[in-house]
Amino acid sequence: MKSGIRTCLLGGAMSVGLVVTGPAFAAECIAPANPGGGWDFTCRTIGKIMFDIGAVDKPIQVTNMAGGGGGLAYSHVVNERNDDGELIVAASSATATRLAQNAYAGHTADQVRFLGAIGADPGIIAVAADSPFQSLGDLLDAVKADPSSVTFAGGSAAGGFDHLKVLMALGRVGFTDITRVKYIGVDGGADAITQTIGGHTQAMTGDMSEVVGFLKAGDIRVIAVFTEERVPGFEQIPTAREQGVDIVSVNWRGLYVPKGISADDHAKWSDALAKVAASPEWAEAMVANGLAPFTLVGDGFETWLGGVIGEIETLSREIGVIK
Amino acid sequence: MELFANLAQGFAVALTITTMALAIGGCFLGTVIGSLPGLGPSNGVAILIPLAFSLGLDATEALVFMTSVYFGAMYGGRISSILLNIPGDEPALMTTLDGYPMAKQGRAGDALVLSGVASFVGALLATIALMLLAPILARIAYLFGPAEYFALYLLAFCTLGGLASRNQAKSALAAVIGLGIAMIGLDNQTGLPRLTFGEMHLMDGVDFLVAIVGLFAVSEVFIFIESHGKNSAIGVRLERITIPVRDIVNSFFTMLRSTAIGFVAGVLPGAGASLGSFLAYMAEKSIGRDRDSFGTGNPRGVAAPEAGNNAAAGGALVPMLTLGVPGSGTTAVLLALLLTLNITPGPLLFEERPEVVWGLIAALLIANVVLLVMNVPMVKFFVRILSVPPWILLPGITMVSFGGIYSLSGSSFDLILMILFGLFGYIFRKIGVPTVPIILGILLGNKMEDSLRRAMVISDGDWTYLFSSGISTGLWIAAVAGFIAPMFLRRFLAKPEPVAD
Numbered sequence A: 001m002k003s004g005i006r007t008c009l010l011g012g013a014m015s016v017g018l019v020v021t022g023p024a025f026a027a028e029c030i031a032p033a034n035p036g037g038g039w040d041f042t043c044r045t046i047g048k049i050m051f052d053i054g055a056v057d058k059p060i061q062v063t064n065m066a067g068g069g070g071g072l073a074y075s076h077v078v079n080e081r082n083d084d085g086e087l088i089v090a091a092s093s094a095t096a097t098r099l100a101q102n103a104y105a106g107h108t109a110d111q112v113r114f115l116g117a118i119g120a121d122p123g124i125i126a127v128a129a130d131s132p133f134q135s136l137g138d139l140l141d142a143v144k145a146d147p148s149s150v151t152f153a154g155g156s157a158a159g160g161f162d163h164l165k166v167l168m169a170l171g172r173v174g175f176t177d178i179t180r181v182k183y184i185g186v187d188g189g190a191d192a193i194t195q196t197i198g199g200h201t202q203a204m205t206g207d208m209s210e211v212v213g214f215l216k217a218g219d220i221r222v223i224a225v226f227t228e229e230r231v232p233g234f235e236q237i238p239t240a241r242e243q244g245v246d247i248v249s250v251n252w253r254g255l256y257v258p259k260g261i262s263a264d265d266h267a268k269w270s271d272a273l274a275k276v277a278a279s280p281e282w283a284e285a286m287v288a289n290g291l292a293p294f295t296l297v298g299d300g301f302e303t304w305l306g307g308v309i310g311e312i313e314t315l316s317r318e319i320g321v322i323k
Numbered sequence B: 001m002e003l004f005a006n007l008a009q010g011f012a013v014a015l016t017i018t019t020m021a022l023a024i025g026g027c028f029l030g031t032v033i034g035s036l037p038g039l040g041p042s043n044g045v046a047i048l049i050p051l052a053f054s055l056g057l058d059a060t061e062a063l064v065f066m067t068s069v070y071f072g073a074m075y076g077g078r079i080s081s082i083l084l085n086i087p088g089d090e091p092a093l094m095t096t097l098d099g100y101p102m103a104k105q106g107r108a109g110d111a112l113v114l115s116g117v118a119s120f121v122g123a124l125l126a127t128i129a130l131m132l133l134a135p136i137l138a139r140i141a142y143l144f145g146p147a148e149y150f151a152l153y154l155l156a157f158c159t160l161g162g163l164a165s166r167n168q169a170k171s172a173l174a175a176v177i178g179l180g181i182a183m184i185g186l187d188n189q190t191g192l193p194r195l196t197f198g199e200m201h202l203m204d205g206v207d208f209l210v211a212i213v214g215l216f217a218v219s220e221v222f223i224f225i226e227s228h229g230k231n232s233a234i235g236v237r238l239e240r241i242t243i244p245v246r247d248i249v250n251s252f253f254t255m256l257r258s259t260a261i262g263f264v265a266g267v268l269p270g271a272g273a274s275l276g277s278f279l280a281y282m283a284e285k286s287i288g289r290d291r292d293s294f295g296t297g298n299p300r301g302v303a304a305p306e307a308g309n310n311a312a313a314g315g316a317l318v319p320m321l322t323l324g325v326p327g328s329g330t331t332a333v334l335l336a337l338l339l340t341l342n343i344t345p346g347p348l349l350f351e352e353r354p355e356v357v358w359g360l361i362a363a364l365l366i367a368n369v370v371l372l373v374m375n376v377p378m379v380k381f382f383v384r385i386l387s388v389p390p391w392i393l394l395p396g397i398t399m400v401s402f403g404g405i406y407s408l409s410g411s412s413f414d415l416i417l418m419i420l421f422g423l424f425g426y427i428f429r430k431i432g433v434p435t436v437p438i439i440l441g442i443l444l445g446n447k448m449e450d451s452l453r454r455a456m457v458i459s460d461g462d463w464t465y466l467f468s469s470g471i472s473t474g475l476w477i478a479a480v481a482g483f484i485a486p487m488f489l490r491r492f493l494a495k496p497e498p499v500a501d
Helices: A004-014 A038-052 A068-080 A093-100 A136-145 A161-172 A189-197 A208-217 A263-278 A280-288 A299-319 B002-014 B017-035 B041-054 B059-084 B090-143 B146-158 B168-182 B208-226 B245-250 B252-267 B272-287 B299-323 B329-340 B354-375 B379-386 B390-409 B413-430 B436-458 B463-467 B470-493
Strands: A028-031 A061-064 A087-092 A112-128 A151-154 A182-185 A203-207 A220-225 A250-258 A292-297
Touching: A028 A038, A028 A068, A038 A061, A038 A087, A038 A250, A038 A263, A038 A280, A068 A087, A068 A093, A068 A112, A068 A250, A087 A093, A087 A112, A093 A161, A093 A250, A093 A299, A112 A136, A112 A161, A112 A189, A112 A208, A112 A263, A112 A280, A112 A299, A136 A161, A136 A220, A151 A161, A151 A189, A161 A182, A161 A203, A161 A299, A182 B436, A189 A203, A189 A208, A189 A220, A189 B090, A203 A208, A208 A220, A250 A263, A250 A292, A263 A280, A263 A292, A280 A292, A292 A299, B002 B017, B002 B090, B002 B354, B017 B041, B017 B059, B017 B354, B017 B379, B041 B059, B041 B329, B059 B090, B059 B299, B059 B329, B059 B354, B059 B379, B090 B245, B090 B252, B090 B272, B090 B299, B090 B354, B090 B379, B090 B436, B146 B272, B146 B436, B146 B463, B146 B470, B168 B436, B208 B390, B208 B413, B208 B436, B245 B252, B245 B299, B252 B272, B252 B299, B272 B299, B272 B436, B299 B329, B299 B354, B354 B379, B436 B463, B463 B470
Parallel strands: A028 A061, A028 A087, A151 A182, A151 A203
Antiparallel strands: A087 A250, A112 A203, A112 A220, A112 A250, A112 A292
């Protein structure tokens, strides 16, 4: 989190202009986090493919703007770049979750335009390979019997999407004492897996992309994936629905643009994003990163997202994350 | 024998002209970046990533280039620590403690050569250890849960007492101030803001760089103004370079011990090079019979942190490559590079992409030799960058830091914060409160707090969980001993006593 300033310092120092943007010479994609996370991946991959397939004329440069869990970038776009037609910003379920929980200092979802999602990282629950829990049912039953016997580890803070997923799943099987569920937020999915393999926590909640490497090595067992159908390439992993827990929860990857841009600019970016979604390069990138197809661009996406944000808001109020 | 076959494959990749040129170029750029105050390895690597892409490098080449920059910066960081008393990067912080006093005694050249050799020993042995032990060492990370991490950080803070100041109370005060500053920002467990006063820019806490530039560089400017440039730390001259054979021989075992400590600290995810150099320095200080001279220009106080932090840089690659968990800030940036290159680090990387892993290891071995040559016989070249007159260099460095920070946040907030840190740094220096523990508090405070709170969630608030494993108990004993011992031993420390080495 804290290396962002250092990241950009050399840009200023060398004055090479690699980081500092001039006036709209090339389009810019803001990744509201440090290099290495999902938002950074979104900007770099989508930006590169947009240029490679000719959807945009010039390479898109990526700026990392870490701060406030994406809030700093959100605030920057709303307050200072509201009519910048050459700007796209990486977004995901986390953006929606934080907007729903009022974690962006009073900003609301209608202050930007959500352009679309073109892939989703399926939510998963994993346990160590030697864990006694063989199915999602086993794990949830253990929590119901004694909530203190199971600690979940995830890459997001308490009240974040990884935490909410577990609570939603427990809610579906009739467990309502959700404040007693033990969850620790660690530094990313890989760390959560490490803690779980080491036996410090009993289960890991996260996204498919976070477990791919560990899954192949056989250190962990994914006991459920939160999608409607089994995920291509991971057919051996059962969905939560098959196991009688009616939950679908994915971490979508997409973009938003400033609210004040012209209709032409909006159409330009929607088209470019749709082209990326349809390209073989993106299909390849999705497979390599454990993403499942999930394309929803334009007005349809904005409507769908409004519903999702409403749902998270209700749930967050139930668990007391927001008042 | 499989090892040699793998290594041969690695050298086959690394010994191409392109790869070699990239390794040498990376080492050079890295050393320059490292030697400039405030510009550390993580920003160096991050800023050069676009360059790697625009050169059209393939995965192995890009990785070789970037890790050469990384290792180069780890070497270069010591130069400004020794000559300017301003750490070139975070891990070089400890090198200021004895390196700068040595420079003041007219032994800047000795300190630079010694630290260059120590860096080489640390980095080389760590690379060999990475090669031999990576798959096994990855399992260490599994042993460290929240309780063990908490005890590890506690150990670091407990030994702060006697550090950087003759007065333990002042050091402790400084550490507490640092910990307090670390608490600013979003609470990592609940996501709620603390001590932010509704200020968006404080949500992510105080950036280490803002604090270090303020406390070290900006306060130096104030001192410089006050003394009209006569009494300033900046501008130590380097006259001649000789090889201080005696110092190197005397600190040989120091380097070996520090390498071991640094490497283990590097392997632990999140602990990183700063902790490695810190623990290495403290270990040397506590076992040496000349412990009182630490902080006054003891050559072993220069060798220890440099061997430690370079070993930690090698160690930090272990969890990054084998688990996908970055062991330091810079490896986090390297991880981003790997992901962008469609390489997913993890337990299978050694089997699935051997050419990447072994090419990297071979390139690191080569890079270390290149760096030794660059940093010992050619060190004068890098010193020249810093030997600009202080009245140009000092405002220049400050200006670069201001510009760099502004280019990120686009707001004046961090700049004001930096000036505030400069003012506090000036006051602290006047009243003799050391600034190093403040920095370490900011650096490690959040991680320590997170570990404690995670441990408390797991154990339902049962504090005995903190002692529940052999590792954590051992660390606790060392921490308590490290805190209490100096208080009782201080009066005996003046006279030399036989110490089992």
